[in-house]
Amino acid sequence: MFLMHRISRRARDDRGSALVAVIGLMAIGAVITLTLTAATLNSLKVTTSTRASVQARAAAEAGIDVAVAQLRTTDACSTDASGHLAFTPVSGVNIQSITISHDGTAGCPVETSTSVQIASTGAATAKGVAGASSGDRFTIVETYDYDLIITQVPLDGVAVYAYTVDGTLKKFQLDSDANSVATSVMIKTGDVECTNGASIGGDLVLGNGSAKLDMCDVAGSVHVSKDVTVNKTEVGGDVWAGGLATVTNSTVGGVVQSGALSPNVPNWVDVGYDPAHWAAQGYNVVNWTLDCQVAMSAASRAALESYTVPTVVNYLNKCPSTAVTTNNNQSPVPVKLKTDVVFFAKQFSFDKLAFQSATAGTAHTLSFIVPDQTANAARTCAPPAGLTGNISLTNETDFSPDIAAMVYTPCKIISDRNGFRGQLYGGEVEFDQQAQLTFVPVGIPGFDMSAGVTVPKVTGAELGDRLTRLEEPGVG
Numbered sequence: 001m002f003l004m005h006r007i008s009r010r011a012r013d014d015r016g017s018a019l020v021a022v023i024g025l026m027a028i029g030a031v032i033t034l035t036l037t038a039a040t041l042n043s044l045k046v047t048t049s050t051r052a053s054v055q056a057r058a059a060a061e062a063g064i065d066v067a068v069a070q071l072r073t074t075d076a077c078s079t080d081a082s083g084h085l086a087f088t089p090v091s092g093v094n095i096q097s098i099t100i101s102h103d104g105t106a107g108c109p110v111e112t113s114t115s116v117q118i119a120s121t122g123a124a125t126a127k128g129v130a131g132a133s134s135g136d137r138f139t140i141v142e143t144y145d146y147d148l149i150i151t152q153v154p155l156d157g158v159a160v161y162a163y164t165v166d167g168t169l170k171k172f173q174l175d176s177d178a179n180s181v182a183t184s185v186m187i188k189t190g191d192v193e194c195t196n197g198a199s200i201g202g203d204l205v206l207g208n209g210s211a212k213l214d215m216c217d218v219a220g221s222v223h224v225s226k227d228v229t230v231n232k233t234e235v236g237g238d239v240w241a242g243g244l245a246t247v248t249n250s251t252v253g254g255v256v257q258s259g260a261l262s263p264n265v266p267n268w269v270d271v272g273y274d275p276a277h278w279a280a281q282g283y284n285v286v287n288w289t290l291d292c293q294v295a296m297s298a299a300s301r302a303a304l305e306s307y308t309v310p311t312v313v314n315y316l317n318k319c320p321s322t323a324v325t326t327n328n329n330q331s332p333v334p335v336k337l338k339t340d341v342v343f344f345a346k347q348f349s350f351d352k353l354a355f356q357s358a359t360a361g362t363a364h365t366l367s368f369i370v371p372d373q374t375a376n377a378a379r380t381c382a383p384p385a386g387l388t389g390n391i392s393l394t395n396e397t398d399f400s401p402d403i404a405a406m407v408y409t410p411c412k413i414i415s416d417r418n419g420f421r422g423q424l425y426g427g428e429v430e431f432d433q434q435a436q437l438t439f440v441p442v443g444i445p446g447f448d449m450s451a452g453v454t455v456p457k458v459t460g461a462e463l464g465d466r467l468t469r470l471e472e473p474g475v476g
Helices: 002-013 017-071 275-280 298-306
Strands: 094-102 115-123 137-154 160-166 173-176 184-187 192-200 203-206 211-218 222-224 228-231 239-241 245-248 256-258 284-287 311-314 324-326 335-337 341-344 348-350 353-357 364-369 391-393 397-399 403-415 420-431 436-439 454-474
Touching (some): 017 115, 017 137, 203 211, 211 222, 222 228, 228 239, 245 256, 275 284, 353 403
Parallel strands (some): 160 184, 160 420, 173 192, 184 203, 192 211, 211 228, 222 239, 228 245, 284 311, 311 341, 324 348, 335 353, 353 397, 364 403, 391 403, 420 436
């Protein structure tokens, strides 16, 4: 009896022990579950954050590529006032923004810019989970050089070439009949002063001299071997000086540089009188036998208007000690040309010059040449006694739009004439108050008037080498 009682009481005392064991097991399971869950979540955060970071970085890189491509394509860059680049979305990546600035100014670069900064921000297409947002955005900032594009331009189209220059360019006007690449005034040696409202519709190039521009606008660039002073002047291109470049109260569209390399101005081109040369160029050579005035008589006018193939008119024998002239009596009846004509004489003096094409719209050229018979690549002015060898343009020219002329002499060209179309090539050139010239390339057949020389011209600017790169991961 007593034994049964003890067994029964003991059984009652052990009834809660199983519950404790179960609770313990549950607690252990819960700890394991929480540990596994935490580990899983942490792993998921790392995995999704890494994935987001890769996507965001790829999007930012794509934005850089888009910007670089636009900046390296002519006129492709377009931003708003804040510098945000307009671009077409790239498939598969989320480019949030691309901004462009140049030299600290928001927007696309200009020709005078020296550096460009691109900032591209990309976002992940699948963001990190469980608060893992550190890789959701990525920003890349790159800085590039911005370099001038310098092209070597041939000098075949130089409007005015002078071995040296005399006087001041006052009210001188040079423009171009077309957008030719080298509408220029080029001086081999000597200083140039240009003032009083003059304008040069191209470049001013001095091979061995200084320039002073005061109220003298230059549509192209100024390139001199020595010093240049620019005041109250608009220069459309660059100002380059081998010495000191000084610019005051002026506007310069390009760069201003002191200590630049000197321009390479070609040597003088000797053009002598050689009938065989002209015959080889397809010209008929006529030894003139009438008077020493161009188209003053009915006979001389009829002779000039009768030529139907390119013709050289040789006044050298007929007028050995007399200048070939025109005067106001020629106007208002112009000579009607059917072909190109080249005139050779010891000297020309033109008070009035009137020519037009016999067929409107058919272009013809004239050349007035005082020959340089000494082949030494330097001007040799050796006129006969009583003459100067000069070519004087002292009144207006009446050329139709299809006529242009080349004026060549190793002595001096004196220009005080408006309405002239063509080119001037002189041992010395003097521009007076009324000098005006519309540049039309004429040249002299069979002669390379540029001697193969080219000059540098800034034709734009382009994205250069990358200078810096900064990577900035960010929260989305």
